[in-house]
Amino acid sequence: MERTYDAVVIGSGFGGSVAALRLAEAGHSVLILERGQNYSAGDFPRNIQKTKEILWQSAKSSEFNGLFDIKFYADMGVVSASGVGGGSLIYASVHVKPSAEVFDDPGWPDDINLTTLEPYFQKVDRELSLEVAPKDLDIPKRDYFHQASRSLNVDVIDPTQAIDWDNCRLCGECEVGCQYGSKLSLDKTYLQKAQKLGTEIRANAQVTFVEPNFHGYMVHFLDLKNKRIRRQVKAKIVVVSAGTLGTNELLLRCRDVYETLPNISNQLGVGFSANGDFLGSIRNSEFSLNPWIGQDVTSIAKIKHNDGYFTLAAPSYNQAISNVLALMGQPQGKMLRFIGPIVWKHFNGVLPWAMSKGLINNPIKSKLSSDPDNFTNLFSMGRDNANGVIKLNNQKLEIEWNYYQENRELIDAMIKTMKEYAKAYGGEFSPMMTWNMSERPLVFHPLGGCRMSPRAEEGVVSLSGEVHGYPGLYVSDASLIPSSIGYNPVMTITALAEHNAERMIDSI
Numbered sequence: 001m002e003r004t005y006d007a008v009v010i011g012s013g014f015g016g017s018v019a020a021l022r023l024a025e026a027g028h029s030v031l032i033l034e035r036g037q038n039y040s041a042g043d044f045p046r047n048i049q050k051t052k053e054i055l056w057q058s059a060k061s062s063e064f065n066g067l068f069d070i071k072f073y074a075d076m077g078v079v080s081a082s083g084v085g086g087g088s089l090i091y092a093s094v095h096v097k098p099s100a101e102v103f104d105d106p107g108w109p110d111d112i113n114l115t116t117l118e119p120y121f122q123k124v125d126r127e128l129s130l131e132v133a134p135k136d137l138d139i140p141k142r143d144y145f146h147q148a149s150r151s152l153n154v155d156v157i158d159p160t161q162a163i164d165w166d167n168c169r170l171c172g173e174c175e176v177g178c179q180y181g182s183k184l185s186l187d188k189t190y191l192q193k194a195q196k197l198g199t200e201i202r203a204n205a206q207v208t209f210v211e212p213n214f215h216g217y218m219v220h221f222l223d224l225k226n227k228r229i230r231r232q233v234k235a236k237i238v239v240v241s242a243g244t245l246g247t248n249e250l251l252l253r254c255r256d257v258y259e260t261l262p263n264i265s266n267q268l269g270v271g272f273s274a275n276g277d278f279l280g281s282i283r284n285s286e287f288s289l290n291p292w293i294g295q296d297v298t299s300i301a302k303i304k305h306n307d308g309y310f311t312l313a314a315p316s317y318n319q320a321i322s323n324v325l326a327l328m329g330q331p332q333g334k335m336l337r338f339i340g341p342i343v344w345k346h347f348n349g350v351l352p353w354a355m356s357k358g359l360i361n362n363p364i365k366s367k368l369s370s371d372p373d374n375f376t377n378l379f380s381m382g383r384d385n386a387n388g389v390i391k392l393n394n395q396k397l398e399i400e401w402n403y404y405q406e407n408r409e410l411i412d413a414m415i416k417t418m419k420e421y422a423k424a425y426g427g428e429f430s431p432m433m434t435w436n437m438s439e440r441p442l443v444f445h446p447l448g449g450c451r452m453s454p455r456a457e458e459g460v461v462s463l464s465g466e467v468h469g470y471p472g473l474y475v476s477d478a479s480l481i482p483s484s485i486g487y488n489p490v491m492t493i494t495a496l497a498e499h500n501a502e503r504m505i506d507s508i
């Protein structure tokens with residue numbers, strides 16, 4: 001048995017880092033349990049054939065202790081991170097405030113809106129030293145995206161980003177881990193500050209379940225670097241911040257498998273959103289894009305759609321990744337449609353196999369290939385109907401949602417706009433291969449499942465993020481977001497975590 005802490009925080013991403021820092025500042029002893037490893041500048045894995053370093057698959061084997069958690073469910077694939085710093089290790093560091101109308105969605109508590117969150121946006125801005133990329137940096141892909149947006153009469157902004165611009169090498173590797181220490185990820189900001197106040201971070205510690213005891217809670221975890229030994233730690237307060245899928249899975253298991261938290265609301269898992277994520281690409285643009293010069297994402301366009309909007313960016317990566325993506329193109333056609341649904345079912349096994357055999361980093365040239373200099377990805381986010389349900393089927397996590405059928409109008413509008421951009425670039429458009437296979441999206445911004453509400457019949461947690469029926473047990477991460485946002489969501493997730501941390505500290 002380990003020592004007892006005032007608070008244990010599960011997961012070291014955005015929600016968890018904010019909670020840990022604010023608890024430590026309030027004088028509490030804090031332990032963060034994080035399933036992934038510590039990474040420093042220069043440590044991030046690059047050889048994709050070394051799948052154990054790249055992929056997180058710890059349910060199968062502790063050897064797969066990598067940075068990327070990529071899972072394929074029945075109706076979509078989801079990408080998230082594993083490591084001390086959570087999603088900040090692999091995010092593009094784009095911070096944008098949401099549009100005011102997001103908060104009109106009935107899922108949001110009445111007193112949370114753009115105005116009430118403003119002080120917390122400012123707090124996040126200060127902690128992460130957010131800044132727009134200097135205009136005088138020479139980033140050709142940024143200029144082309146602006147030019148295309150202007151020609152289509154679309155508003156475009158360059159967002160604030162958590163990057164130390166004086167030291168940024170403009171190398172296009174933000175989403176595979178910054179080797180130069182120039183991205184101001186959580187390990188360099190919130191977590192570092194929390195550690196200075198005495199917070200302990202235990203990496204390679206995967207929490208399996210939480211149970212109440214007379215003291216508060218007992219948190220059970222596996223020591224992944226030590227033969228998966230089971231360990232426990234006690235705390236008065238527990239903050240679950242394992243990211244949307246991690247938090248929903250942990251609480252579902254506590255309620256339905258371990259039965260240690262049997263009274264969690266039946267709203268758990270309801271209201272999952274993919275933030276309207278949709279990926280495409282342009283190949284054979286008529287001009288050289290130099291896609292490898294600059295940070296991964298430079299600009300965001302806001303496209304009017306019905307009474308609302310969706311957004312579009314053109315992420316692109318270093319030369320090695322650009323070569324692979326351009327050479328591969330985005331396979332499409334009847335044959336792919338035919339075998340796609342069968343392959344999809346086995347993707348969780350097929351992906352590591354294909355990576356380890358070198359089938360992904362050495363694709364065969366075809367008529368779909370493009371010169372890498374004339375290739376870019378496109379990425380849209382929009383207001384999907386947040387109608388997904390996260391559940392356990394035979395103890396296995398599943399997401400159920402007929403995404404395309406329920407959000408067809410939105411996706412079709414995104415495809416139409418992407419085609420217009422491809423034309424403005426003088427190139428050709430294709431949706432991502434995974435979409436061409438089976439009309440299922442690959443999601444980078446999973447949200448929801450633990451809605452806030454004063455009543456357990458309508459939400460999983462209270463307005464301060466405390467789980468209904470379990471005093472001292474809190475949730476702080478993207479699972480609290482009750483609707484799609486349609487912009488990059490991390491600014492909203494982090495500001496909400498700051499807002500709720502204040503309420504949590506007032507109440508303990």
Ligand SMILES: Cc1cc2nc3c(=O)[nH]c(=O)nc-3n(C[C@H](O)[C@H](O)[C@H](O)COP(=O)(O)OP(=O)(O)OC[C@H]3O[C@@H](n4cnc5c(N)ncnc54)[C@H](O)[C@@H]3O)c2cc1C
Pocket residue numbers: 010011012013014015016033034035036079080081082083084085086087088090091092093094095096175205206207208241242243244246247250444445446476477478479487488489490491493
């Ligand atoms: C490639 C990529 C690029 C992105 N770029 C952007 C961007 O530029 N802007 C933006 O707004 N959003 C971006 N996102 C999304 C953003 O990263 C997420 O929305 C954000 O990280 C969610 O924060 P969170 O606090 O909910 O959880 P996370 O940041 O995902 O943190 C959860 C942590 O919990 C840990 N964990 C999970 N289960 C357990 C367990 N059982 N025990 C212990 N630890 C556990 C995980 O390892 C992880 O470290 C991007 C996502 C990806 C994949």
Ligand code: SF4
Pocket residue numbers: 163167168169170171172173174175177178179180181182183294295296
């Ligand atoms: S562009 Fe390169 S150096 Fe700059 S933040 Fe991204 S990964 Fe780091």
